[in-house]
Amino acid sequence: MRFVDEFRDAQLGQVLATEILGAVEAGRHYKVMEVCGGHTHSIYKYGVDDLLPANVELVHGPGCPVCVIPMGRVDDGIAIAEEPGVIFTCFGDMMRVPGSRGSLLEAKARGADIRMVYSPLDALRIAKQNPEREVVFFAIGFETTAPSTALTVKRARAEGVRNFSCMCNHVTIVPPLRALLDSPDLRLDGFIGPGHVSTVVGARPFEFIPADYGKPVVIAGFEPLDILHAIRMILAQLSDGRCEVENQYKRVVPWEGNPRALEAMAEVFELRPHFEWRGLGFISQSGLKLSDAYAEQDAELRFSVPGVRVADPKACQCGEVLKGVIKPWECKVFGTACTPERPIGTCMVSSEGACAAYYNFGRFAREKEVV
Amino acid sequence: MTAPNTAPPAGREEKILGIIETARGKRAKFRDEHVNMAHGAGGKATQGMIEGLFVPAFASPGLEQLGDAGALSVDGAELAMTTDSFVVKPIRFPGGSIGDLAVNGTVNDLAVSGAQPLALSLSLILEEGLPADDLRREVEAIAAAARAAGVEIITGDTKVVERGHADSMYICTTGLGRRDPRATLSPQGLRPGDRVLLSGSVGEHGTAIMLARDEFELDAEIESDTRSLWPVADALLGAAGEWLHCMRDATRGGVASVLNELARASGVALLVREAAVPVHPAVAGASEILGIDPMYVANEGKLVAFVAPERADEALAALRAVPGCEDAAEIGEVRADPPGMVLVETSFGGKRVMDQLVGDPLPRIC
Numbered sequence: 001m002r003f004v005d006e007f008r009d010a011q012l013g014q015v016l017a018t019e020i021l022g023a024v025e026a027g028r029h030y031k032v033m034e035v036c037g038g039h040t041h042s043i044y045k046y047g048v049d050d051l052l053p054a055n056v057e058l059v060h061g062p063g064c065p066v067c068v069i070p071m072g073r074v075d076d077g078i079a080i081a082e083e084p085g086v087i088f089t090c091f092g093d094m095m096r097v098p099g100s101r102g103s104l105l106e107a108k109a110r111g112a113d114i115r116m117v118y119s120p121l122d123a124l125r126i127a128k129q130n131p132e133r134e135v136v137f138f139a140i141g142f143e144t145t146a147p148s149t150a151l152t153v154k155r156a157r158a159e160g161v162r163n164f165s166c167m168c169n170h171v172t173i174v175p176p177l178r179a180l181l182d183s184p185d186l187r188l189d190g191f192i193g194p195g196h197v198s199t200v201v202g203a204r205p206f207e208f209i210p211a212d213y214g215k216p217v218v219i220a221g222f223e224p225l226d227i228l229h230a231i232r233m234i235l236a237q238l239s240d241g242r243c244e245v246e247n248q249y250k251r252v253v254p255w256e257g258n259p260r261a262l263e264a265m266a267e268v269f270e271l272r273p274h275f276e277w278r279g280l281g282f283i284s285q286s287g288l289k290l291s292d293a294y295a296e297q298d299a300e301l302r303f304s305v306p307g308v309r310v311a312d313p314k315a316c317q318c319g320e321v322l323k324g325v326i327k328p329w330e331c332k333v334f335g336t337a338c339t340p341e342r343p344i345g346t347c348m349v350s351s352e353g354a355c356a357a358y359y360n361f362g363r364f365a366r367e368k369e370v371v
Numbered sequence: 372m373t374a375p376n377t378a379p380p381a382g383r384e385e386k387i388l389g390i391i392e393t394a395r396g397k398r399a400k401f402r403d404e405h406v407n408m409a410h411g412a413g414g415k416a417t418q419g420m421i422e423g424l425f426v427p428a429f430a431s432p433g434l435e436q437l438g439d440a441g442a443l444s445v446d447g448a449e450l451a452m453t454t455d456s457f458v459v460k461p462i463r464f465p466g467g468s469i470g471d472l473a474v475n476g477t478v479n480d481l482a483v484s485g486a487q488p489l490a491l492s493l494s495l496i497l498e499e500g501l502p503a504d505d506l507r508r509e510v511e512a513i514a515a516a517a518r519a520a521g522v523e524i525i526t527g528d529t530k531v532v533e534r535g536h537a538d539s540m541y542i543c544t545t546g547l548g549r550r551d552p553r554a555t556l557s558p559q560g561l562r563p564g565d566r567v568l569l570s571g572s573v574g575e576h577g578t579a580i581m582l583a584r585d586e587f588e589l590d591a592e593i594e595s596d597t598r599s600l601w602p603v604a605d606a607l608l609g610a611a612g613e614w615l616h617c618m619r620d621a622t623r624g625g626v627a628s629v630l631n632e633l634a635r636a637s638g639v640a641l642l643v644r645e646a647a648v649p650v651h652p653a654v655a656g657a658s659e660i661l662g663i664d665p666m667y668v669a670n671e672g673k674l675v676a677f678v679a680p681e682r683a684d685e686a687l688a689a690l691r692a693v694p695g696c697e698d699a700a701e702i703g704e705v706r707a708d709p710p711g712m713v714l715v716e717t718s719f720g721g722k723r724v725m726d727q728l729v730g731d732p733l734p735r736i737c
Contacts, residue, residue, distance in 0.1 A: 001655060010720040045664075047721020102404075109405035118586065224719045329384050335391045341415060359391060360726050 007223030008046065016228040017051040023235040030056045031187055031324050032234055035177065036194035037064030037350070038222050044357060046224035056231065059324040060347075060354040062176045062280060063194055065141040066093045067346040067353050070276040071310035073169055074099030077138050080167060080303045081112040087130060089123040090138035092116040097349055098342075100310045104138075120152035120166075127156070127164035136299045137166045144196040146170040146288060147261035150268035153290065153297050167299040168289050170269065173197050174205050175286035176277060180323055181213045187324045190234040192227065193219035195249045200265075202257025203247050210243040221249040268294050276309065278346040279318030318345035321354050328358035335359060398422045413624035414728035418632075437636065438558055439619065440484035442550060449550040451486035453477060456543040460735045462509070464583040466575075466594025470512030472671060473542040475597050476622070478520045482604040483618040483674050485556040486548030488520060493527040494543040499534040509540065520599035522546070553608040553615075560616035561637035565705040566683035568676045570603050570690055571596070571698045572649040573626050574665035576672070578657050589660065591653040598672035603693050607676050610689030614682035620674045624728050627666040629675055630713045631727040638710045643703035643725060646718040667728055677705060 024030065034040055040060045043049055049058055062068060074097055081088035081104065088104070095105040095116065108114040117123050120137050127135035139149040149166060156164040173194060180186060193206055198219045206217045216237040220230035230248045237243060247253055268291060275287025290298040300307075312318070316338070317331040328334055328347065338344040340356045347355035399415065401423030409416035426434055433441040440453035455476045462469040478488045493513065497506065517524055575596040582589055600620055607615055617637075619629045626648070634641045643666075650658075650665050658665045672695075678686045683701065690699040713725040 001652065001659065004659060008719050010718060013720050044723055045717070046719040047715070047717045047723040048719070050721035050723070051719075096409075105407050105409065106403070106405060109407035122586070224721075327384075329387045335387050335394070339394070360724055 004223075007221070007225050009225065012225055013051060013228060016225065016232055020051075020056065020228065020232050020235060021053050023232065023239060024053055024055055025239070028055065030189050030235070030238070031059050032056065032190050032192060032231060033059040033061045033180075033188050033324065034192040034220075034227070035061040035063040035173065036192075036196065037067070038196060039192055039194075039220065039227060040064065040357075042222050042224060042227060048224050048227050051228065052231070056235075059188060060322075060357070061191075062180065062277070062322055063142065063173065063197075064346075064350050064353060065145070065171065066091075066097055067349045068171065068176075068277045068279070069094070069097055069140060069169055070278045070312070071099045072276065072306075072308055074103070075101060075310060076300070076305040076307060077167060078102075078104060078107045078112070079305050080136055080299055081107055081114050082110075083134070083303055085133050086113065086303075087126055087133050087135045088112060088114045088138065089117045089126060089135065090114070091118070091140065093350060094138060094140060120149050121155075124152050124156055124161060124164055127161050128159075131163060133163060134302075135164050136303075137164070138169065139166050140169045142171055142173050142194070142197045143200040143261075143265070144194075146265050146269065147200060147258075150261075150264040153268050153294055154264065156297060157294070165297045165299040165302050166290060168269070170288040171275060171277070171286055172271075172288065173201070174208075175283045176280060177206075177209065179280060179283050179286075181209065181215070183323050185320075185323060185325045188215065189238060190216040190218070192230045192234070193217045193245070195219060195221050195226070195253060198247075198249065198253040198257065200258050200261045203245050203253065203255045204257075206245045210245060214243055216243050217245045219245070219247045219249050219253055221252065267291070278312060278349075279316065279322060281312075281319070313344045316345035318347045318355075321345075321347050328355040331355070398426075412728060413622075413628050418727075436558065438484055438556075439480040440486060440546075440548070442484075449552070451481055451484050451548045451550050452545065453480040453484070453548075454543065454545040455480060456541060458538070458541050458735050459580065460538055461580075461583055462505070462539055464595055465579050465592075467597040467671070468509060468512050469540065469542055470509040471516045471595075471597045473544045474513055474516035474520055474522070475599050475671060477544040477546040478522060479600040479620040479622075479672070479674070481546050481548035482599070482601040483556075483620045484548070484550070485554055485604065485608065485615075485618070486550045487605075488522045488546055488548045488599075488601055490523050490525045490547045491517065492545040493524050495527070495529045496537050496541040496543075497529065497531045498537040498539050499531060501539050505539065509542075513542075516599075520601060551605075551608050553612050555613070556615065556617050558617060558619075558633055558636035561633055561639045561641075561677050561705050562616060562679065563639060563705050563707040564680050565616055565677045566680055566687075566701050567630075567641065567643065567703040567705065568607075568678060568683070568687055568690060569621075569626065569648065569700055569702045570600070570674045570676070570693075570696050571672075572651045572654070573621070573670060573673060574654040574658065574668035575651060576622075576670050577625070577668035578654045578665075580669075581661070582657065587661065589657060591657055593651065593653045593657065596670055596672035598695065600672060600674050603674060603690065603696060606689040606693045607678070607686055611676075611678045611682040611686040614679040615676060615686065616679065617677040618674050620672075621670045623669050625665070625667040625669055626673075626675060627664070627713070627725050628728055630725065633675075633677070634713050635711045637705075640706040640709050640711070641703060641713045642706055643713065643715045645715050647700050647702045649698040649700055666725065 123137035269288040347353040399419035
């Protein structure tokens, strides 16, 4: 496939792997966090970590929008979905995320009309086709997906679709990164910056990471060569003693981001004072809700939601796994009470989560080290 | 909070991985309060329902095998029996229809069990209001597919349910076949060293259905690969005989799910070379856009065969000689370790685990 295969060239991958091997200092252990779940996915899909030396470790960050939704929000979503006459729509991977009374998939089996959509516009189409029903879109994601929700909400208003509303769970990337970096026990040497988010927000919002915390950031694309290239660039910064934001994904990410997308977001959303993240707790100014101007399309105002905060299970140590303080298997409940079939914490929820990946692939990873 | 740099006892990681291995090896349980769509997806939830509910309840040695067809002997005649239901939506799609699937799906379960399909039963569940022309067209499709597969339809049943209680039509077929004496096939038959053969390119049926639903506004010329696999199975039996250890048709959950099931059943590891797996460019393109791995997408006319190295080349040559199987390929091999796992050498040069499907990417494809 043209314009795709070029970025998956195995020979170039070997060249980069050799360069990375040459760039690491013997005896030093490097921990690099890929912030975005999309990177985690590519790393597994192509076996990128298999090409890295044993002392370069990739830590999976908080950037999986599905994993970070806390139990209480899932419960609220289910409460809306179970209202009579409601068609509840969400992305497919949200269906399995457990709340305190099970997942949306289980609520669907109990009788709620919950439908998987691929875009918020699909939800709007369902609303137009079912004018006698209330259609709610469960919006999730970072700045990557927030603009498409914003445009859909605007379009619904412009077209006078009154039976469409949105339960907004959009989050922003900078506050959780700051929360991670503020943690005294953080053990990370650098960040692979989120490529998709950066297409919207640009590179500038990440400048605080080198400036305030002294860690390099390289914004990267999602093809395996992009990721290896970004790791190579981070290692180069570390060995040169440089510390800055670099943009590996120039073919897509402009330094200033996408002003039109940011404008649409600013019109439709406003910051919540705080938002809860599964595994990370409350982070101030990290979540978005519909702005006052769009309040009538806010599902949380249109329906009564319990809004009860459900604490993460005590034994769960996702926060420490995310910070790279402990390995998944060092968590007290890993593999016993917390498994991919019955996850407790965020890192076990999605197959991209650090714990789920370790649960499924850990034995294999161990063998690699023996070889 | 764990103190940093306090290395836990070296044995603890081993112990925890050991617990996980034991848990994985155990028979899956059925603990859900309601049936949900994942129970029909062919992944972990389906497995839990089959192994945790059906197998213990029926406690029959034939079922324990969990093959595509059950074996029985009647006065010296070695027979195989299988059954399948079809609920595909939409009922017609590029390359076929529910009627084609209803014949070929059941015929193929017999074929990959090493049994020559002989006869089918046909049960129809029809929704009130179904246009008679739709019914007529599907009956014709069933008749044509049965002729092409060389099976007779010898009995049947029809039920009609109220509008809204079924989605136009559901079909159930049961097939009877004669087990071929040239090989003894079993899901437990995989041996380290066996080569993994695939009868053609993957993911066409699932992709065709996905695009036929018009949910993606994508257009591509992809047709379902629905066909009878008996000629393919027959060619493999002829070329490899006793060296042929197992065959499976890669339907729901795709090639990845079949490989996982068999690695578990046989207690072996499978190594797949991604670059060797044939994928139609249009399927590769659609999968790329939709973020789906074609290895998990359903096929309705592709099988995976496990052949001892002694006859692998002959088997592959025989496979490629079957019309429609020109793209057949050797995609990997059976290894001893780590048992129950499917590993992939990616085209990019890394290695990873090809895991069992947990969720349901696409319901009602067959």
